[in-house]
Amino acid sequence: MKLLFVCTGNTCRSAMAEPLMRRRLDTAGLGDRVEVRSAGVAAMPGAPASQGAAHVLNAKGMDGAGHMASLLDRELVNWADLILTMGESHKRAIVEKHFDALDKTFTLKEFVDDDPANLAILDAMAQVQEAAQLKQGQFLQDHADEVEALQARYQAGDASAAGDLEQLQARLEASVKAESQQMVDLMGKLPSYDIADPYGGPQSVYDATAAEIDVLLEKLVQRLQEEL
Numbered sequence: 001m002k003l004l005f006v007c008t009g010n011t012c013r014s015a016m017a018e019p020l021m022r023r024r025l026d027t028a029g030l031g032d033r034v035e036v037r038s039a040g041v042a043a044m045p046g047a048p049a050s051q052g053a054a055h056v057l058n059a060k061g062m063d064g065a066g067h068m069a070s071l072l073d074r075e076l077v078n079w080a081d082l083i084l085t086m087g088e089s090h091k092r093a094i095v096e097k098h099f100d101a102l103d104k105t106f107t108l109k110e111f112v113d114d115d116p117a118n119l120a121i122l123d124a125m126a127q128v129q130e131a132a133q134l135k136q137g138q139f140l141q142d143h144a145d146e147v148e149a150l151q152a153r154y155q156a157g158d159a160s161a162a163g164d165l166e167q168l169q170a171r172l173e174a175s176v177k178a179e180s181q182q183m184v185d186l187m188g189k190l191p192s193y194d195i196a197d198p199y200g201g202p203q204s205v206y207d208a209t210a211a212e213i214d215v216l217l218e219k220l221v222q223r224l225q226e227e228l
Helices: 013-027 051-059 074-079 088-097 099-104 108-112 116-142 144-155 161-174 177-187 203-227
Strands: 002-007 035-040 082-085 105-107
Touching: 002 013, 002 074, 002 088, 013 035, 013 051, 013 203, 035 074, 051 203, 082 088, 082 099, 082 108, 088 099, 088 105, 099 105, 105 108, 108 203, 116 144, 116 161, 116 177, 144 161, 161 177
Parallel strands: 002 035, 002 082, 082 105
Antiparallel strands: none
């Protein structure tokens, strides 16, 4: 299995999650079955871990200076079997750019949440999402000739085609307006699935974030033990 942790710059939260997870996997005897990497949606490739994150890792006997940030790209998205983000914004950024990764992208907190009430809401959201996808697919099928004609006009350089394509996109989105509102309503019933960004905070904030991540990783390893 290939597991990818994602945050913003890949210098704090995901930079700590990657080695912490490797250690837990080794302890659980899964080190040779799960490959772990990390990346950031706005990372500067090669950047080191932040000072606070490096201190956390060094204090745990890991190499805090050895981390080099990676920018999330199509290759990494394709590589991963499971993508776990540190916050909702990272999940949205991935899905908006790589919609095909929708079924394998979750926040870390969401993925290990075992509260029955929350699980019921997430299941309802999945059903609404599936219904919306079916509706949009049917819309595109029903308007296939129109879509093809508009694309041909656009490729031929027709200046008015872009505006017509935007109108078609608006109609497509309108076709799932009810489902979109349902998703908003359901999301409002869920707790926050964000892990606070410690960037710029004192060492105590980094320590607290690392402790929160480590608890979540313990639950993640338990789930992987059941599924692998």
